[in-house]
Amino acid sequence: MIFTRDLQKSYGSRAVLRGLDLVAEPGAITLVVGANAAGKSTTLRLLAGLAEPDSGTIGIGGFDLRTQRREALSQISFLPQAPRFHPRLTVGQVATFYAELRGREAKRVPTALEAWGIAEFARTPTAKLSGGLRQRLALAVFALAEAPVLLLDEPGLSLDPEWRQRLQDFLTGEAKRGRTVVVATHLLGEWEGRADRCLLIEEGRCAGELAPERLRDGFFGGVGHVRAAAERCERNVLPGATVSEERIQRRGAAAEARALSVGPVVVES
Amino acid sequence: MRLRGLLLFAALPLAGFGNPAGDVLRRQITESAPGAVLNVPAGDYAGLFVIEKPLHLIGAPGAILRGDGTGNVVTIRAADVELAGFLVRGSGRSLSDDNAAIHISGARAVIRDNRVLDMLHGIYVRKADGCRILRNVVLGDSASRETIDDPLRSGLNPADAASGEFCAEPLSQDRRGNGIHLWNSSGHLIEGNIIRGTRDGVYFSFTKKTVVRGNRVERVRYGLHYMYSDDNEFDGNTFTENAAGAALMFSKRLVLRGNRFVSNRSQRAYGLLLQAIDDTRIESNRIEGNTLGLYIENSNNLSISKNRVAGNYVGLRLSDSTQGARIFENDFSGNIHPIDTSGTNSANVWAAAGRGNHWDGEVALDLNRDGIADVPHHEPDLFGGWRRTFPAIGLLSASPGEQLVRFIHRRIALPGIPGVTDPRPLIRANEVAR
Amino acid sequence: MSARPIPSFLQVARAAARREWLSHRLNRFLHAHVLLLVAAGFLPLLTPGEGLMSGAGYWILHAVLYAVSLSALLLGLSSAHAEAEEFSWLIGQPAGIGPWLAGKAAALALLVSTSASLLIVPAAVAGGGSRELLLVGAGAAGVSGVCALAGLAVGFWVRDGVRGLIATIALWFAALFGTDLLLLGIAGVPVLQQHPDVWVLPLMANPLDAFRVTVLFSAERAAFSGLDAGRLAGWWVTHAAVWLGAVVSSWLLAAAVAAWLGARRRTDG
Numbered sequence: 001m002i003f004t005r006d007l008q009k010s011y012g013s014r015a016v017l018r019g020l021d022l023v024a025e026p027g028a029i030t031l032v033v034g035a036n037a038a039g040k041s042t043t044l045r046l047l048a049g050l051a052e053p054d055s056g057t058i059g060i061g062g063f064d065l066r067t068q069r070r071e072a073l074s075q076i077s078f079l080p081q082a083p084r085f086h087p088r089l090t091v092g093q094v095a096t097f098y099a100e101l102r103g104r105e106a107k108r109v110p111t112a113l114e115a116w117g118i119a120e121f122a123r124t125p126t127a128k129l130s131g132g133l134r135q136r137l138a139l140a141v142f143a144l145a146e147a148p149v150l151l152l153d154e155p156g157l158s159l160d161p162e163w164r165q166r167l168q169d170f171l172t173g174e175a176k177r178g179r180t181v182v183v184a185t186h187l188l189g190e191w192e193g194r195a196d197r198c199l200l201i202e203e204g205r206c207a208g209e210l211a212p213e214r215l216r217d218g219f220f221g222g223v224g225h226v227r228a229a230a231e232r233c234e235r236n237v238l239p240g241a242t243v244s245e246e247r248i249q250r251r252g253a254a255a256e257a258r259a260l261s262v263g264p265v266v267v268e269s
Numbered sequence: 270m271r272l273r274g275l276l277l278f279a280a281l282p283l284a285g286f287g288n289p290a291g292d293v294l295r296r297q298i299t300e301s302a303p304g305a306v307l308n309v310p311a312g313d314y315a316g317l318f319v320i321e322k323p324l325h326l327i328g329a330p331g332a333i334l335r336g337d338g339t340g341n342v343v344t345i346r347a348a349d350v351e352l353a354g355f356l357v358r359g360s361g362r363s364l365s366d367d368n369a370a371i372h373i374s375g376a377r378a379v380i381r382d383n384r385v386l387d388m389l390h391g392i393y394v395r396k397a398d399g400c401r402i403l404r405n406v407v408l409g410d411s412a413s414r415e416t417i418d419d420p421l422r423s424g425l426n427p428a429d430a431a432s433g434e435f436c437a438e439p440l441s442q443d444r445r446g447n448g449i450h451l452w453n454s455s456g457h458l459i460e461g462n463i464i465r466g467t468r469d470g471v472y473f474s475f476t477k478k479t480v481v482r483g484n485r486v487e488r489v490r491y492g493l494h495y496m497y498s499d500d501n502e503f504d505g506n507t508f509t510e511n512a513a514g515a516a517l518m519f520s521k522r523l524v525l526r527g528n529r530f531v532s533n534r535s536q537r538a539y540g541l542l543l544q545a546i547d548d549t550r551i552e553s554n555r556i557e558g559n560t561l562g563l564y565i566e567n568s569n570n571l572s573i574s575k576n577r578v579a580g581n582y583v584g585l586r587l588s589d590s591t592q593g594a595r596i597f598e599n600d601f602s603g604n605i606h607p608i609d610t611s612g613t614n615s616a617n618v619w620a621a622a623g624r625g626n627h628w629d630g631e632v633a634l635d636l637n638r639d640g641i642a643d644v645p646h647h648e649p650d651l652f653g654g655w656r657r658t659f660p661a662i663g664l665l666s667a668s669p670g671e672q673l674v675r676f677i678h679r680r681i682a683l684p685g686i687p688g689v690t691d692p693r694p695l696i697r698a699n700e701v702a703r
Numbered sequence: 704m705s706a707r708p709i710p711s712f713l714q715v716a717r718a719a720a721r722r723e724w725l726s727h728r729l730n731r732f733l734h735a736h737v738l739l740l741v742a743a744g745f746l747p748l749l750t751p752g753e754g755l756m757s758g759a760g761y762w763i764l765h766a767v768l769y770a771v772s773l774s775a776l777l778l779g780l781s782s783a784h785a786e787a788e789e790f791s792w793l794i795g796q797p798a799g800i801g802p803w804l805a806g807k808a809a810a811l812a813l814l815v816s817t818s819a820s821l822l823i824v825p826a827a828v829a830g831g832g833s834r835e836l837l838l839v840g841a842g843a844a845g846v847s848g849v850c851a852l853a854g855l856a857v858g859f860w861v862r863d864g865v866r867g868l869i870a871t872i873a874l875w876f877a878a879l880f881g882t883d884l885l886l887l888g889i890a891g892v893p894v895l896q897q898h899p900d901v902w903v904l905p906l907m908a909n910p911l912d913a914f915r916v917t918v919l920f921s922a923e924r925a926a927f928s929g930l931d932a933g934r935l936a937g938w939w940v941t942h943a944a945v946w947l948g949a950v951v952s953s954w955l956l957a958a959a960v961a962a963w964l965g966a967r968r969r970t971d972g
Contacts, residue, residue, distance in 0.1 A: 049795050070799065078791075083792070084788030085789050086785055088727075088728075088785060097721075100714065102710070103708050125729065660936075661899040662890055664912075664936060665883055665887060667764070667915060670883020670884040673880055673883075673884070674887065
């Protein structure tokens with residue numbers, strides 16, 4: 001289990017988290033959703049120990065991240081949003097290194113690479129990998145840790161649909177094995193019916209919880225709302241993107257939908 | 270009458286009971302006719318030996334003349350004595366008595382092909398002219414370096430030399446004498462000797478018209494220790510790894526040609542030190558890797574040409590008291606400080622017959638391709654007087670900062686920095702110097 | 704939940720060292736650095752005859768001051784920047800950043816220092832081998848190691864590639880010329896003339912100057928004519944090699960700490 005209590009974090013004068021409280025239980029997939037700059041990624045960075053909160057408490061697997069950092073981090077495997085690796089190291093070298101850092105046997109590496117379909121690239125420098133292959137390497141490294149708590153920040157962005165499906169299957173399986181899975185995402189539609197909980201973060205706080213089986217409908221009017229907005233613009237949006245109505249701006253013949261995605265979603269004329 | 274080929278003792282016993290071998294040899298020396306040739310077979314002959322008549326004493330390989338640690342092993346008092354082929358060892362160690370392995374006071378002695386060790390002085394010539402000292406090997410007790418005081422302050426003492434008391438060294442410091450020691454004599458030929466590990470290598474005092482050629486002196490205190498000796502010529506000698514280098518003082522009309530003064534590196538060592546030296550030619554020598562390559566003070570009318578002054582800490586230190594020096598066609602390369610001067614050196618010239626010196630690292634224009642740079646070369650002495658008033662400045666030697674300022678000065682002659690100006694710098698190093 | 708086993712400091716450091724070694728096999732900076740060392744190592748052979756033994760140190764001194772030091776700095780910089788993309792993986796590991804950085808820095812310093820032996824091999828093979836040459840080689844190795852770790856620290860503090868390059872070159876200029884020019888400029892100040900030890904201190908602290916003084920006055924035995932320049936200067940010149948060892952060790956440690964601080968600082972960026 002992980003929890004945060006009254007978590008605060010600012011970058012300069014900009015407050016990102018303003019007293020965030022959340023709980024994620026073992027055996028469940030918990031989504032963390034929200035608009036851009038709502039604090040999703042910051043929350044995961046704090047949970048993963050990549051940044052220090054200004055105040056508040058983070059508990060991971062029964063350990064306080066501030067006072068028992070090593071023990072707490074040993075419970076976590078974290079998948080960053082856009083994983084990249086040392087450009088001059090091969091796939092095999094990267095995976096072996098992280099296995100060593102986690103105290104895993106090096107002989108597990110080929111199995112992990114095989115599981116994510118990159119065994120044949122074991123001797124390829126990571127600089128030569130495509131975005132999708134790099135993401136699969138990241139997932140192999142992520143899985144190698146065999147940690148009880150899995151944190152994923154916008155996973156699967158570079159993956160094709162088949163591997164996105166496999167990722168979700170993998171996470172579902174891990175949750176069933178009693179692991180705590182926390183996913184920050186904006187691709188709500190893909191998780192409908194797979195997630196156990198969905199926490200909405202707005203302006204640095206947990207603003208509520210959405211019904212996991214009706215993610216498309218429950219969030220800002222859902223995809224239907226986006227579709228409606230797009231139809232008003234006589235446009236189509238990127239699959240899976242959810243767009244709030246007030247953020248749709250008309251720009252002449254084109255409309256820019258600033259969605260809950262990484263960047264602007266441009267709706268073609 | 271000279272008896273050629275007189276063979277001594279068919280089978281002399283080696284040194285043993287009653288020193289019979291030495292006694293027999295002594296008797297033969299005494300009894301031989303003047304001019305006789307004594308061929309001495311291999312054996313250990315206990316000395317001391319005194320030769321008071323013209324005689325040729327020729328040692329076979331393995332012939333040893335052994336002193337008893339007192340006096341001179343061989344004393345040559347007569348003219349025209351030849352001593353060749355021996356291992357001579359075991360002289361006394363009395364500095365006040367000038368003990369030597371071979372002590373010569375007879376004219377025209379020929380000392381050749383001997384090996385000399387375990388002695389105070391090696392070969393000592395006193396008031397005897399026209400000696401020929403050839404191809405001997407003189408080994409002192411130690412080949413180790415010594416650190417000594419600056420010879421300008423304490424090393425060479427003219428008063429001692431004038432009185433004939435040359436060895437003012439404290440006894441407790443060292444019981445070594447000089448390799449070849451010449452005093453108050455003239456007309457010698459010193460050639461092809463190897464001297465190593467003695468106190469000084471070749472010592473000159475009041476010795477004139479002597480040629481010193483092709484000798485090698487290494488790992489001694491002064492390779493050449495030289496005073497009050499005029500009209501001498503040094504040709505093709507090597508003085509290397511000596512604690513204080515070569516020092517010449519109070520003499521005139523010398524020629525130093527084709528010698529190598531190399532790797533004399535102790536704290537106050539000089540490649541070649543000239544003090545009060547007049548009317549002297551110094552040409553085609555290699556002065557390399559010394560603490561102070563060439564030091565000239567209070568000297569007049571020197572001609573310094575075609576020398577290679579390279580890789581020294583200070584290449585050339587030229588005092589303002591030196592006048593009339595013509596410094597040309599030399600190669601100054603790789604010295605940490607090429608020039609150390611106390612002023613502008615206006616009394617000396619840095620080019621002759623339209624040719625100056627080569628200064629490495631200088632990127633010079635030569636549009637007419639005559640081998641002479643089109644603009645003068647300014648060689649700064651960046652530290653100048655600070656060396657004396659603020660010696661710590663020497664820690665910036667060869668530092669990038671110092672090199673940068675030197676680089677700039679060579680091009681735009683920064684004001685207030687002492688140095689010399691070569692009006693006709695050479696584009697290439699002089700081949701003769703190499 | 705119980706704490707999971709965490710690899711020891713040594714295990715992580717060893718893995719990081721191995722990773723650093725592997726990563727440099729394809730590093731063009733290292734290839735250029737090695738080529739430079741080989742070329743510089745052959746320079747002494749231009750010294751004819753007996754001058755080889757006495758001249759090698761002087762050649763190597765200049766090669767280290769004007770080329771190898773910069774090359775090592777850039778190598779360190781490249782080593783830091785190559786990790787940039789992977790930081791979110793590295794610092795989230797339970798063992799923390801310290802062991803990883805210790806292993807990385809040690810391997811980098813060892814690699815650079817060991818390769819510095821190329822500077823003396825040609826001269827040694829050609830018959831110029833001596834205790835003094837060994838001392839010069841050891842000094843060059845130490846200075847190279849310091850420069851590499853300094854470059855590493857700059858790389859961790861200045862994340863941007865171009866800015867990092869500018870900062871590194873600025874640092875090199877400051878170390879190479881800055882101290883000398885400053886001391887030349889103030890050498891005439893009466894207070895310093897009365898207290899030469901104060902004037903000497905910055906020179907002693909600069910590893911490039913310490914190396915130069917060691918080569919000149921200890922290995923090459925060029926006579927420093929200012930033994931009466933002050934107690935500190937006299938001590939330094941007569942114990943130049945000892946001091947070089949001390950100052951190189953100190954700077955290695957300082958640079959490693961600076962790199963660690965720089966890396967930690969980026970966790971919260």
